[in-house]
Amino acid sequence: MDFSLTDEQQRLVETARKFTREKIIPVAQKLDEHGTFPKEICEQAWEIGLMNVELPQEVGGLGLSTLDHVLMAEEVNYGCAGIGTTMFGNNLAAMPIMLAGTEEQKKKWLGMLTDAPVFAAYACSEPDAGSDVAGMRTTVTKVGDEYVLTGQKRWITNARYAQWYTVFGRIGEPRDRHKGITCFVVPRDAPGISVGRKEDKLGQRASDTSDVILEEVKLTKANLVGEEGQGFKVAMKTFDRSRPWIAAAACGIMRRALDECRRYALERKAFGQAIAQFQAVQFMLAEMAMKYEATRLLMLKASWSIGQGKLDAIESSYAKAFGADSAMAVATDAVQVFGGYGYTKEYPVEKLMRDAKLLQIYEGTSQIQRMVIARNLLAQTG
């Protein structure tokens, strides 16, 4: 077993770490306060090759592996999970096309992301279908050679800034559940597409989360990603590959919490000594470090498996659920280590706590991960 990074990976991590330190950390608090979309930061990240990292080389991408991606993403999320999520948004939008798109689609839509620093969005969730993807109501009606999409998508990361969307809709009746679900790539300027209200969120406030509304949006076969009725499978395969990214966000948040707490605990005095001398604080720090390390190993394992072509949904869910739950616990303890100061906007730990909560909710709640894990466990034989 070899846990060492290649020289390329080491360089990627160093680049991301420098970018985080110089460009992200100084502005993260302000972007959070005002809910400002990190457009310029993402443009700068694009310039140095930190956006869209998993896009294949054929379309001008870097063709990095999931493992490379999570190593880089941990660094960005150390600075701000809202910016991290914005960057994930593009990779997530691209994934269905990478997995099921035609060469032509890859060239056109993925090429747009590598040609210029623009955004894309993955549009799957609906007001009444979050965890339950197969419960979606967006309808796809076939009229001659055309597909007509009508529906409302919610919680769409990057919706307001995206040039195109990967949209999931249903051919057939809601009772068909996952059977009729179909994926399309839809340009932002297609007639009938509009962006609705923006969510005012607890955390990750720099990331844009808005509704996408589809009113009789007319598409052709050229927009169809994969085959009719294969959308549910595409969505699930996308999540299998994206869940290790969320574990990377968890690692970033936890490592930041640990660094901040370590520094503060050594400085802050109570009862005549640094609070780091108290066992209660020491044990909290030890617990944080263990959770970080364990999440990182689950993240590396799931990512490594994907790279080996041995993708296993259960491993991605382990990393995502354990990472998200750990990040929440660690960020909560970080506020505790800081005491009253931790509750104020003067220090970064209250933001870590708000940001961490989303990790347990998006891309499949912690409960959905447990369903995936249990279902896979129970289906195993022998």
Added chain:
Amino acid sequence: MIDAVPFSLPETRNMEIELSEEQRLLRDTCREFADRELKPNAKRWDREHQYPAETVKKAFELGLAGVAVPTEWGGAGMDNVAYALAIEEISRGCASVGVTLSVNNSLYCDPVLKYGTDGQKESWLKPFASGEKLGCFGLTEPQAGSDAAEQRTTAVRRGDKYVINGTKNWITNGPVADAIVLFTMTDLRKGTKGITAFVVDTKTPGFLLQKTDEKLGICASPSCTIFFENMEVPAADRLGQEGEGFKIAMSTLDGGRIGIAAQAIGIGMAAFEEAREYAKVRKTFDVPIAQHQAIQFMLADMITELEAARLLTLRAASLKDAGIRHSRESSMAKLYASEAANRVADKAVQIHGGMGYSKELDVERHFRDARITEIYEGTSEIQRLVISNALLK
């Protein structure tokens, strides 16, 4: 709801405690007030960081300024069990208003009632217990939070006055209070035995309010840092004797922690009730999520923890009413209730999924508000210190 609760007190086994007619009436009145006046507005106050002065006045008209203060001193003449029930119900509607009241009752009125002379009670208790004026409590300093013995604010005697210099921070109600129970060092060499308490009018020259704190939660409860620059206070406004301050502070916090425990339970109850209602209407996989065992068990854990927290809290309150020392019991109540409230609020967000993360609903506020209950009036770590010290003594 607990109307009859069997539990044991240290000196009487299996005592049956039943809420009196008066306690039940106050609880119901507060619940109705919370539903009518607080719940519909709490989100807006939070968003706008607005202190709801008018609503606090209305709460005072219900007798909530000095619930356990005798009527002769302007209070409602009830007891601490009634007080805990009231704070829970108020906090269920708005945790910020909950702490505003808790600070006035427990941290301001209580020490003046217990340690003040009749003359001091006339001017410093009556108008505050009747709700005409608002009080606050100044113990914490930048370098002395959990470790209250590290006080640096000094009071130097000059004839019939003391001259006070120093800094206090995180002072809840500070920006809107009329008076403060203030802790100072009159003798730096004596450590905790050198601490002395005063009651000070916030309009005294040299009392300098700093900007209001920006916080994660309880955003409608203003708190701030206060500087004292050569502030002259009449010796007649000293509360208790010189050197008695630490004892006053600690016994005050024994009562305050009952209020914070009740506040935590109120926040938890609000989160629980919203989660339960949401679980009944939200559908996934073709059924209301309330039919999934994962959700059912979360709800079961939430209410079990809240009931346990309420029992601990009412027990501490009834010990205080009986005049029995209750430091350990108050700490147990505060520790357990605050941690339970955080677990409950976290689960409530989780049950709401994406909607729980949005500022459109109240649960994300409960999640933010709950966090402070593990920090102020002694962090969870300090409560564990109090409990373990009592155990090992």
